[in-house]
Amino acid sequence: MATIRDVAQSAGVSVGTVSKVLSGDPTVKKVLRDRVMTAIDQLGYRPNLAARALRTNRVDVIGLVVPDITNPFFAQLAKAIETEAASRGHTVMLANSHDCPDTERRQLLALLDRSPRGIVICSASDEGAPTYRSDIPILSIDRRLDHYPLISTDHADGAAQIADHLFELGHRHIAYIAGPQNTMAGRARLTGFQGRIKNLARQDQKLRLQTHQGQFDYQSGEDIARQIFSGRADTWPTAIATASDQLAIGVLRVARDLGISVPDDLSVAGFDDIELASLVVPRLTTLRQPVTKLAETAIAALFGSAENMSDLLLPGSLVVRSSTAAAPIRR
Amino acid sequence: MATIRDVAQSAGVSVGTVSKVLSGDPTVKKVLRDRVMTAIDQLGYRPNLAARALRTNRVDVIGLVVPDITNPFFAQLAKAIETEAASRGHTVMLANSHDCPDTERRQLLALLDRSPRGIVICSASDEGAPTYRSDIPILSIDRRLDHYPLISTDHADGAAQIADHLFELGHRHIAYIAGPQNTMAGRARLTGFQGRIKNLARQDQKLRLQTHQGQFDYQSGEDIARQIFSGRADTWPTAIATASDQLAIGVLRVARDLGISVPDDLSVAGFDDIELASLVVPRLTTLRQPVTKLAETAIAALFGSAENMSDLLLPGSLVVRSSTAAAPIRR
DNA sequence: CTGAAAGCGCTTACAG
DNA sequence: CTGAAAGCGCTTACAG
Numbered sequence: 251m252a253t254i255r256d257v258a259q260s261a262g263v264s265v266g267t268v269s270k271v272l273s274g275d276p277t278v279k280k281v282l283r284d285r286v287m288t289a290i291d292q293l294g295y296r297p298n299l300a301a302r303a304l305r306t307n308r309v310d311v312i313g314l315v316v317p318d319i320t321n322p323f324f325a326q327l328a329k330a331i332e333t334e335a336a337s338r339g340h341t342v343m344l345a346n347s348h349d350c351p352d353t354e355r356r357q358l359l360a361l362l363d364r365s366p367r368g369i370v371i372c373s374a375s376d377e378g379a380p381t382y383r384s385d386i387p388i389l390s391i392d393r394r395l396d397h398y399p400l401i402s403t404d405h406a407d408g409a410a411q412i413a414d415h416l417f418e419l420g421h422r423h424i425a426y427i428a429g430p431q432n433t434m435a436g437r438a439r440l441t442g443f444q445g446r447i448k449n450l451a452r453q454d455q456k457l458r459l460q461t462h463q464g465q466f467d468y469q470s471g472e473d474i475a476r477q478i479f480s481g482r483a484d485t486w487p488t489a490i491a492t493a494s495d496q497l498a499i500g501v502l503r504v505a506r507d508l509g510i511s512v513p514d515d516l517s518v519a520g521f522d523d524i525e526l527a528s529l530v531v532p533r534l535t536t537l538r539q540p541v542t543k544l545a546e547t548a549i550a551a552l553f554g555s556a557e558n559m560s561d562l563l564l565p566g567s568l569v570v571r572s573s574t575a576a577a578p579i580r581r
Numbered sequence: 582m583a584t585i586r587d588v589a590q591s592a593g594v595s596v597g598t599v600s601k602v603l604s605g606d607p608t609v610k611k612v613l614r615d616r617v618m619t620a621i622d623q624l625g626y627r628p629n630l631a632a633r634a635l636r637t638n639r640v641d642v643i644g645l646v647v648p649d650i651t652n653p654f655f656a657q658l659a660k661a662i663e664t665e666a667a668s669r670g671h672t673v674m675l676a677n678s679h680d681c682p683d684t685e686r687r688q689l690l691a692l693l694d695r696s697p698r699g700i701v702i703c704s705a706s707d708e709g710a711p712t713y714r715s716d717i718p719i720l721s722i723d724r725r726l727d728h729y730p731l732i733s734t735d736h737a738d739g740a741a742q743i744a745d746h747l748f749e750l751g752h753r754h755i756a757y758i759a760g761p762q763n764t765m766a767g768r769a770r771l772t773g774f775q776g777r778i779k780n781l782a783r784q785d786q787k788l789r790l791q792t793h794q795g796q797f798d799y800q801s802g803e804d805i806a807r808q809i810f811s812g813r814a815d816t817w818p819t820a821i822a823t824a825s826d827q828l829a830i831g832v833l834r835v836a837r838d839l840g841i842s843v844p845d846d847l848s849v850a851g852f853d854d855i856e857l858a859s860l861v862v863p864r865l866t867t868l869r870q871p872v873t874k875l876a877e878t879a880i881a882a883l884f885g886s887a888e889n890m891s892d893l894l895l896p897g898s899l900v901v902r903s904s905t906a907a908a909p910i911r912r
Numbered sequence: 913c914t915g916a917a918a919g920c921g922c923t924t925a926c927a928g
Numbered sequence: 929c930t931g932a933a934a935g936c937g938c939t940t941a942c943a944g
């Protein structure tokens with residue numbers, strides 16, 4: 251491979267001048283600049299990034315740690331971050347923590363060693379984590395790591411939007427299937443939903459909410475839905491809201507198995523808007539997380555002054571599809 | 582950050598000795614080694630990887646280029662590759678080509694600049710691409726880039742396994758929905774299926790195959806299925822095999838819309854075994870691609886002698902679920 | 913406006 | 929078995 255010396259020699263200038271041309275320094279006269287450019291083209295010169303990194307102590311890389319790239323939400327996030335980073339000439343280093351704090355710590359250290367421009371992490375758990383001493387900015391996305399600033403969807407507000415939607419459709423007996431309460435998202439969505447329902451109950455005393463507790467996954471949705479529908483039919487809710495699309499899809503399947511028609515007899519709403527949400531029958535009403543916006547904001551923060559960054563909540567948007575409709579008339 | 586000099590000073594040895602300890606050189610006496618280790622711990626020393634890279638001209642990174650990390654198949658692939666790379670102390674640099682040859686080229690050049698240990702690429706198109714001059718090994722996975730060695734599922738064999746399965750179930754009128762014929766996977770699956778059917782036809786002259794042509798996506802499956810079932814019912818096939826799970830899922834939806842019972846009236850088989858395949862109703866019989874094995878093989882090849890590497894086809898495995906069953910008795 | 917030179921933090925022959 | 933020194937390919941004050 252040609253080095254900067256070869257280019258300098260071929261162009262008849264000093265190495266320093268080539269470097270200045272490379273960095274777009276305007277003090278280089280056009281004649282020289284042109285000679286250098288031709289030499290670069292001729293030799294097919296590409297700068298050695300390791301040498302540059304050693305000298306400048308900075309490398310055009312963004313580190314990204316997610317629990318599992320196979321989860322559609324994280325895949326979308328990774329894609330958005332990669333695209334955004336690429337548009338700024340940066341490459342993304344990807345690591346999966348496999349939802350394991352130990353692995354996460356190892357991956358984070360490995361990334362830190364490569365002195366990237368910054369690191370974006372969706373933490374495996376939002377319980378206490380070691381803090382990393384280094385001048386490389388670290389940003390949490392979706393799930394906070396330790397004390398590092400967090401960029402995430404406003405989960406509470408999103409859940410409240412769903413509550414409003416169901417209330418407006420006339421539902422007065424609503425079930426909520428919450429996500430795990432040891433995650434911030436799980437907690438925020440539950441309290442957001444409950445809070446809004448409490449407010450709405452002032453408008454209509456008949457409004458009732460029953461809550462259940464599961465994981466974010468599909469199986470939980472199935473299990474809890476079966477439990478909900480195990481009682482007498484006149485005790486059934488007319489709408490079920492859930493903390494994730496996966497949960498909602500589990501509910502949909504149970505409804506079909508039991509011959510409960512969605513949305514005629516039962517409205518179902520999810521959360522996240524994963525791709526599957528619009529493929530399922532009927533297509534799922536849900537709350538879309540602003541994934542691209544989250545990624546853009548995170549990258550912008552990394553390139554700005556991530557020092558004095560504070561938490562940032564971005565609003566999600568209600569996506570109404572065919573799994574929710576006016577409440578059935580009962581009795 | 583502490584440097585190797587600080588460690589040397591603190592341990593009272595030369596920089597060279599520290600370096601030898603770092604690399605596990607057995608010629609260093611235990612006393613010195615211990616002193617060095619303590620100094621490292623005390624100072625929290627972590628080697629500067631840029632400096633090491635400059636010196637050794639090698640960096641513990643694997644480059645990975647996929648069309649779109651959001652596609653579940655590529656996500657699985659990326660996860661497997663990342664896990665495998667991590668187990669060898671390497672980090673993965675991820676790039677999305679967005680299915681665009683130009684972007685792919687740019688991404689590939691950017692990765693090459695970072696002098697990774699090797700690059701694994703699932704190319705955006707298997708039509709001609711520029712060849713890259715560099716001593717960094719490049720390996721194609723799933724879809725070939727130019728002349729670079731390819732590791733992929735044996736698509737033809739996989740499609741043949743599906744053909745066998747349907748034949749054994751007694752199906753004698755089978756439709757095949759092929760994928761795009763400008764992709765190798767699309768072509769190989771079609772010819773594999775056709776070839777096996779041709780063989781089986783020697784055992785039973787009544788065996789008939791009709792083929793259709795679509796994309797790999799869900800919508801294609803829906804469109805073509807509608808077309809298939811637009812004729813008289815006694816001309817309908819008893820089984821439909823497809824070139825992708827997405828296609829098959831499109832077929833399933835049409836079947837339900839038309840009141841055709843799967844698998845009683847119609848057997849449906851997909852290809853790939855994406856996660857959705859086991860979530861759909863009924864669960865989809867399909868051919869599982871050996872994703873983990875593909876990734877392991879690719880990484881092993883990169884760490885071995887990728888020089889004299891040749892193409893490698895790995896067998897897929899038939900996953901029988903509830904969307905296929907014995908052919909219905911007609912007439 | 914351009915060039916000569918120092919130095920980033922390592923690894924690796926080479927002496928001893 | 930250990931150390932002194934060269935050098936990887938850049939960037940960046942500093943002189944001129």
